[in-house]
Amino acid sequence: MPDAAAPLLSVENLKVHFAIRSGVFQRQVGEVKAVDGVSFSIGPGETLGLVGESGCGKSTTGLALMGLVKATEGQIAMQGAEDVTQMRSIPRSYRRRMQIIFPDPFSSLNPRQRVRDIIRAPLDIHGIGTIEERRAEVAKLMSLVGLRPDQADNFPHQFSGGQRQRIGIARALALKPDIIVCDEPVSALDVSVQAQILNLLGDLQKELGLSYLFISHDLGVVEHVSHRVAVMYLGKIVETGSKDTIFTKPLHPYSELLLRSAPAHDPRQRHKFSAVSDDIPSATRKPLGCAFHTRCPLATDICRQIEPRLEHKADGQSVACHHR
Amino acid sequence: MEKTMEPALAVSDLNVEILGENGAFPVVSEMSLSVRAGETVCIVGESGCGKSMTALSLLRLLPDGARVASGSIRIHGEDFLAMDRRKVEDFRGDKIAMIFQEPLSALNPVLTIGEQIAESVRQHRRLGRREAFARAVKCLELVQMPDPERRARQYPHELSGGMRQRAMIALALACEPKIIIADEPTTALDVTVQAQILGLISDLQKRLGTAQILITHDLGVVAEIADRVIVMYAGRRVEECSVYELFENPIHPYTIGLMGAVPHRDRSKAAPERLTDIPGTVPPLWDLPKGCAFAPRCPGASARCLEERPPFIEKKPGHFAACWEHDNA
Numbered sequence: 089m090p091d092a093a094a095p096l097l098s099v100e101n102l103k104v105h106f107a108i109r110s111g112v113f114q115r116q117v118g119e120v121k122a123v124d125g126v127s128f129s130i131g132p133g134e135t136l137g138l139v140g141e142s143g144c145g146k147s148t149t150g151l152a153l154m155g156l157v158k159a160t161e162g163q164i165a166m167q168g169a170e171d172v173t174q175m176r177s178i179p180r181s182y183r184r185r186m187q188i189i190f191p192d193p194f195s196s197l198n199p200r201q202r203v204r205d206i207i208r209a210p211l212d213i214h215g216i217g218t219i220e221e222r223r224a225e226v227a228k229l230m231s232l233v234g235l236r237p238d239q240a241d242n243f244p245h246q247f248s249g250g251q252r253q254r255i256g257i258a259r260a261l262a263l264k265p266d267i268i269v270c271d272e273p274v275s276a277l278d279v280s281v282q283a284q285i286l287n288l289l290g291d292l293q294k295e296l297g298l299s300y301l302f303i304s305h306d307l308g309v310v311e312h313v314s315h316r317v318a319v320m321y322l323g324k325i326v327e328t329g330s331k332d333t334i335f336t337k338p339l340h341p342y343s344e345l346l347l348r349s350a351p352a353h354d355p356r357q358r359h360k361f362s363a364v365s366d367d368i369p370s371a372t373r374k375p376l377g378c379a380f381h382t383r384c385p386l387a388t389d390i391c392r393q394i395e396p397r398l399e400h401k402a403d404g405q406s407v408a409c410h411h412r
Numbered sequence: 413m414e415k416t417m418e419p420a421l422a423v424s425d426l427n428v429e430i431l432g433e434n435g436a437f438p439v440v441s442e443m444s445l446s447v448r449a450g451e452t453v454c455i456v457g458e459s460g461c462g463k464s465m466t467a468l469s470l471l472r473l474l475p476d477g478a479r480v481a482s483g484s485i486r487i488h489g490e491d492f493l494a495m496d497r498r499k500v501e502d503f504r505g506d507k508i509a510m511i512f513q514e515p516l517s518a519l520n521p522v523l524t525i526g527e528q529i530a531e532s533v534r535q536h537r538r539l540g541r542r543e544a545f546a547r548a549v550k551c552l553e554l555v556q557m558p559d560p561e562r563r564a565r566q567y568p569h570e571l572s573g574g575m576r577q578r579a580m581i582a583l584a585l586a587c588e589p590k591i592i593i594a595d596e597p598t599t600a601l602d603v604t605v606q607a608q609i610l611g612l613i614s615d616l617q618k619r620l621g622t623a624q625i626l627i628t629h630d631l632g633v634v635a636e637i638a639d640r641v642i643v644m645y646a647g648r649r650v651e652e653c654s655v656y657e658l659f660e661n662p663i664h665p666y667t668i669g670l671m672g673a674v675p676h677r678d679r680s681k682a683a684p685e686r687l688t689d690i691p692g693t694v695p696p697l698w699d700l701p702k703g704c705a706f707a708p709r710c711p712g713a714s715a716r717c718l719e720e721r722p723p724f725i726e727k728k729p730g731h732f733a734a735c736w737e738h739d740n741a
Contacts, residue, residue, distance in 0.1 A: 141602035141603065141604065142602055248693045249693075250693060251693075278458035278459055278629070278694070279458065279629065279631075279670060279673045279674050280458060280669060280670060280673050280689065280690035281689075281693060282673065283672075283673035283674075283675075283687035283688065283689035283690070284689040284690075284691070286675065286687055287686050287687055287689055290685075290686065305602065305603065307603065308632075308674065308675040308676040309675050311675065312675035312687070313675075345604055346603060346604065348607070349603045349604045349606065349607035350603055350632070351606075351610075351630070351632025351633055351635060351636045352632070352635055352636065353631060353632050353635050353659075353674070353676040354635055354659060355635045355636075355638070355655040355656050355659055356656065358635070358636055359607065359611075359636060360611075361607040361608065361610050361611030361614075361636070362607075362608065362611050363556050363608055363609075363611040363612035363615050364556060364608065364611075365556060365557070365558050365574060365575065365578065365608060366608075367558075368572060368574070368604075368605070370572075
């Protein structure tokens with residue numbers, strides 16, 4: 089379907105379940121539904137922000153997309169590819185078009201490898217170009233991300249955190265992917281450096297027409313980079329919409345809570361934060377019905393029994409809530 | 413607060429250094445600050461700026477290899493640095509206490525929450541085991557721990573991150589210290605839990621009237637909780653003023669840079685396409701530039717900035733900064 093509005097990537101009903109094993113015989117005693125039926129699509133040149141708190145499954149979603157954790161179920165389709173593929177076995181041709189940037193630039197680079205070899209590795213693996221071409225490509229990639237090509241022989245420890253994240257970005261760009269999964273790419277960095285990396289990602293998107301799945305817990309960052317936003321809670325997307333609708337008129341009570349909890353950056357408009365603790369469940373003990381009902385001011389009997397489905401409202405905004 | 417009141421904690425001209433292989437280098441230089449009862453002073457800066465070292469030195473908890481080279485710390489007028497170890501231990505927990513960033517590593521994993529708080533109480537008060545434990549439960553109630561009786565009998569690993577931080581705060585408050593130092597108390601928490609803990613910290617301060625020093629890298633947290641703010645860069649204060657003044661009329665280029673670098677929601681203005689980034693990185697403390705430490709990254713640096721370090725002086729009533737170029741602007 090060569091359609092102008094066709095998404096670059098669409099993911100249907102992605103599930104990642106992990107077995108909980110225990111005892112001498114490692115028998116399965118339970119299951120963590122880290123990602124439990126997530127669907128989304130990303131258009132060419134678009135950034136989808138995936139936001140949620142720790143344990144909501146946002147990073148697992150990104151890893152499953154890259155085949156770095158095995159999906160339990162789900163389909164994936166990419167523009168230009170023939171068929172819809174099962175998420176369990178993503179073919180190499182797909183992987184070449186998707187790359188990932190990891191959150192921690194200190195542990196995601198091999199300390200024993202020179203930067204040149206780190207950035208070149210994807211080209212070696214996929215057998216692209218001659219040795220000479222690869223070398224030239226590494227130099228090009230390094231200048232593209234703002235590193236000096238003459239530092240190619242250095243090791244990761246000779247770089248600062250921000251520079252290391254640039255190395256990670258250069259590695260992700262090596263295969264000329266269409267889409268990059270940015271998994272908390274700035275959360276380990278200081279704010280001044282964080283801004284450098286966010287600006288770089290923005291510039292690269294404009295220059296190369298990249299799409300991003302931008303995974304973050306930081307609402308300020310997500311609002312800054314995203315075109316569309318999906319809010320995740322305990323393995324499910326509870327609301328999606330354009331950035332403006334999510335940040336100005338969220339419908340899901342969890343999205344509202346998130347926005348209400350973000351510090352204001354204006355001492356004249358301080359929040360009256362409530363000190364009261366609420367009952368925060370985890371993926372291992374997920375409540376029945378709507379997973380958010382234990383914390384929700386709107387919860388009624390139906391929420392405790394029936395899980396709401398993600399339903400389309402207006403302006404491309406969808407929400408999973410019985411009361412909205 | 414009345415101006416005549418003696419500060420609960422007064423630090424003057426504090427210098428902290430680390431003994432490295434190639435001699436000692438400063439990590440905190442010429443630090444002065446004072447906090448009064450009921451006041452919250454935030455120290456804000458990026459990693460390596462010396463904010464955590466400042467916090468640790470205030471409790472005389474500096475790690476091996478680091479030491480206070482000079483300066484004074486006075487707690488309720490008493491010279492804290494001159495005290496012997498016994499007296500320091502009496503003071504710690506009783507007069508001044510600390511809330512750490514990572515409660516899971518700061519709490520003892522093999523003692524229940526209640527036992528740990530009771531232990532701290534018994535260190536400073538003549539109480540029996542049972543009374544001390546009852547006091548621990550009361551402390552957990554104070555920090556609005558849900559189901560405090562049961563939680564007191566649980567171990568740290570059995571609690572969620574937010575509850576652990578509540579336990580940590582309860583532990584710090586157990587002997588009703590008048591001064592609390594909190595080092596990044598919400599950094600490890602999710603945003604909805606951070607909101608609860610910030611709410612709790614400000615509620616408790618209103619009720620107990622403690623003097624508070626809060627260390628953070630997050631300007632959002634500063635805006636929510638500070639009365640006064642000290643901005644640190646490369647071991648030194650670069651700016652100090654009231655929180656309103658800081659957000660409305662920041663002086664130092666580093667502060668201005670930080671404000672522009674944080675993406676945040678300001679609906680009154682159009683969203684900026686690009687963030688104002690600060691080029692380069694923080695210089696290593698053992699190899700600081702000669703003049704102003706920020707000069708190599710500063711958009712407005714002059715020749716003088718590279719040569720001479722600007723003094724930290726009052727630029728406007730109550731507003732201090734260390735910058736040559738501000739005078740010329």
